[in-house]
Amino acid sequence: MPRPDEDTKAYFRSILPDDRGITVRPMFGNISGFVNGNMFVGVFGADVFVRLAEADRAELLKEPGASHFEPVHGRPMAEYVTMPNSWREESDKARDWVSRSLSWASEMPPKQPKKRTRKR
Numbered sequence: 001m002p003r004p005d006e007d008t009k010a011y012f013r014s015i016l017p018d019d020r021g022i023t024v025r026p027m028f029g030n031i032s033g034f035v036n037g038n039m040f041v042g043v044f045g046a047d048v049f050v051r052l053a054e055a056d057r058a059e060l061l062k063e064p065g066a067s068h069f070e071p072v073h074g075r076p077m078a079e080y081v082t083m084p085n086s087w088r089e090e091s092d093k094a095r096d097w098v099s100r101s102l103s104w105a106s107e108m109p110p111k112q113p114k115k116r117t118r119k120r
Contacts, residue, residue, distance in 0.1 A: 002045025037111030050101035
């Protein structure tokens with residue numbers, strides 16, 4: 001599993017909207033942003049991905065350097081798109097897409113915690 005470097009973590013935090021409803025948690029050695037328990041943005045190695053509605057996904061995928069988020073080769077995660085790494089120099093673009101993602105994910109019903117079963 002690729003790990004983010006400190007510059008990627010700092011970039012990720014710099015593009016998060018200032019919203020009290022956002023929580024940032026570790027996710028498989030990386031970090032992700034959640035709203036109402038739903039992941040809407042995250043880091044995977046050096047890449048930052050966002051969760052988007054279908055029309056927004058299609059729009060973002062037209063940008064050079066954007067791609068379907070595929071943490072395991074051949075198994076893309078539905079609804080998620082990796083933003084172009086070149087946007088680190090144009091963080092306003094990245095912030096706009098993260099805000100779109102937050103807006104869309106905020107409309108989703110709150111994610112219910114999974115019930116844990118005890119092993120005997």
